Amino acid sequence: MQNKIEALIDKHMSTLSATKVSLSSISSEELWQRSGRLEGRDSEFLRLQDRKGAKYLLSPTHEEEITEIVASSVKSYKDLPLRLYQVTRKYRDEARPRQGLLRGREFLMKDLYTFDVTEEEARATYDQVRKAYSAFLDELNLPYLVANADSGSMGGNLSHEYHLASANGEDNIISCKKCDYSTNEELYSGTLGSHELSQPDSSLKGRDINSILTSTPFLSKDKTALFNIITPKDSGPLNTHLLKKLHPTIDTTLEAPFKTWSALNTKNPTRPRTETQVLDGRLAHLPLSNPTGPTVTHHKTALTSPSESSTCPSCLFPASLKVSTAIEIGHTFHLGTRYSVPLNAQVLSSSNKLAPISMGCHGIGVSRLLAAAAGLLMDAKGLNWPMKIAPFGAVVVAAPKTAEQDVLKVYDALALGSPGGALASASSSASSTTAPLDVAIDDRDRPLGWKLNDADLIGYPFIVVLGKAWKARGAVEVQCRRLGVKEEVTLEDLVEKLKGWEKQL
Numbered sequence: 001m002q003n004k005i006e007a008l009i010d011k012h013m014s015t016l017s018a019t020k021v022s023l024s025s026i027s028s029e030e031l032w033q034r035s036g037r038l039e040g041r042d043s044e045f046l047r048l049q050d051r052k053g054a055k056y057l058l059s060p061t062h063e064e065e066i067t068e069i070v071a072s073s074v075k076s077y078k079d080l081p082l083r084l085y086q087v088t089r090k091y092r093d094e095a096r097p098r099q100g101l102l103r104g105r106e107f108l109m110k111d112l113y114t115f116d117v118t119e120e121e122a123r124a125t126y127d128q129v130r131k132a133y134s135a136f137l138d139e140l141n142l143p144y145l146v147a148n149a150d151s152g153s154m155g156g157n158l159s160h161e162y163h164l165a166s167a168n169g170e171d172n173i174i175s176c177k178k179c180d181y182s183t184n185e186e187l188y189s190g191t192l193g194s195h196e197l198s199q200p201d202s203s204l205k206g207r208d209i210n211s212i213l214t215s216t217p218f219l220s221k222d223k224t225a226l227f228n229i230i231t232p233k234d235s236g237p238l239n240t241h242l243l244k245k246l247h248p249t250i251d252t253t254l255e256a257p258f259k260t261w262s263a264l265n266t267k268n269p270t271r272p273r274t275e276t277q278v279l280d281g282r283l284a285h286l287p288l289s290n291p292t293g294p295t296v297t298h299h300k301t302a303l304t305s306p307s308e309s310s311t312c313p314s315c316l317f318p319a320s321l322k323v324s325t326a327i328e329i330g331h332t333f334h335l336g337t338r339y340s341v342p343l344n345a346q347v348l349s350s351s352n353k354l355a356p357i358s359m360g361c362h363g364i365g366v367s368r369l370l371a372a373a374a375g376l377l378m379d380a381k382g383l384n385w386p387m388k389i390a391p392f393g394a395v396v397v398a399a400p401k402t403a404e405q406d407v408l409k410v411y412d413a414l415a416l417g418s419p420g421g422a423l424a425s426a427s428s429s430a431s432s433t434t435a436p437l438d439v440a441i442d443d444r445d446r447p448l449g450w451k452l453n454d455a456d457l458i459g460y461p462f463i464v465v466l467g468k469a470w471k472a473r474g475a476v477e478v479q480c481r482r483l484g485v486k487e488e489v490t491l492e493d494l495v496e497k498l499k500g501w502e503k504q505l
């Protein structure tokens with residue numbers, strides 16, 4: 001399945017004329033010092049030393065490495081544009097690995113790096129990459145969102161995030177129902193100035209305080225400070241990006257902060273600690289006092305993400321915003337000269353002047369994508385894989401005592417495809433609808449019902465059953481849980497039928 005995603009990525013990277021490379025996972029700290037990224041992110045690196053004490057880290061990303069390589073091998077504008085990508089394992093010292101493949105210490109990522117002579121050409125490259133990303137995501141047939149994003153520690157000033165819409169996603173994407181405004185929370189909070197609250201919400205005045213408040217506890221990363229975030233009840237999800245910006249010591253990943261806090265205090269009642277109440281601007285007029293520490297009021301700032309009643313900051317249409325939870329699976333950055341200047345990657349221009357290369361970097365989280373797709377399509381019976389990345393497009397399951405040549409006959413019909421068969425499609429594009437299916441045969445010596453349940457669990461898009469109808473009429477039963485299909489099909493019609501359904505998977 002990983003191979004399927006990688007092949008699909010290769011296909012879309014080839015539309016960009018990108019060349020596949022494979023860089024080492026081990027990078028020297030010295031290189032990261034030169035780019036200025038070693039400081040401040042210490043806790044996120046998995047670091048190591050060799051026997052001589054030289055310091056290395058397991059790369060979470062490869063801007064430094066690839067820029068160094070390009071700097072040493074590219075000399076003239078004639079060598080550009082250059083587009084290099086890889087699909088490799090990356091590492092980070094995740095404080096709390098969780099949700100399986102979604103947030104682990106090791107993850108598989110596609111990273112593409114682009115090198116152009118001028119800023120203008122780099123921006124044109126950026127647009128091409130965005131188109132390739134959309135084409136890639138279109139093939140998965142999953143609902144996705146593209147949001148304007150903050151380029152953060154990567155540098156540059158043009159960035160987009162790609163998300164799969166998912167009820168259990170960790171990110172909130174804010175989009176407008178009236179215009180094409182779409183952004184992540186981080187960028188939304190950064191532009192809050194334009195839609196700050198002009199005055200406290202007067203509808204909250206004179207009501208019982210506890211009935212209108214929600215208090216959410218957080219601990220500082222060193223666990224010596226407790227923050228109670230007080231917001232109006234039902235005002236939308238807490239904007240954790242904004243919170244981290246206002247109170248950088250807050251740890252938003254701890255699962256039961258108050259429990260942890262109480263346990264630490266019971267164990268050591270005299271340990272130094274502080275408690276802070278952090279008040280949403282809409283509650284500024286409330287007489288709240290905090291006996292155990294300071295109260296910080298963020299006048300004019302809402303600490304929750306916008307709700308559906310918020311005004312769009314772009315088209316100013318009232319009550320037009322929509323907040324969707326999602327899982328980030330890709331990110332594009334225009335980097336400009338953020339890395340080429342400190343790492344000395346420059347070329348001679350056509351007018352014989354040395355100029356820094358203009359760069360971009362573009363990731364797809366392969367293991368995240370797998371996990372997100374699994375979470376998105378699973379149901380009570382098991383997984384459901386999108387056709388393009390399913391381990392096999394179909395599985396052939398036969399009742400006990402079915403003749404082996406019957407099973408192979410059905411397998412051949414599916415695997416060779418029609419019209420044209422395997423040979424014809426091998427030379428055509430991989431997306432061609434006449435491409436044969438990847439088919440598995442479940443030949444384990446188990447009852448039919450057991451094998452069907454197992455096939456449901458694994459999530460093959462199609463299950464092709466040789467059961468009663470096969471014995472009676474030589475017909476198979478095709479099952480597709482996602483489409484609610486359970487239909488008897490003759491062998492002659494089988495491939496055409498599957499090709500028809502396949503488009504919806």
Ligand SMILES: [Zn+2]
Nearest residue numbers: 176179312315
């Ligand atoms: Zn709008």
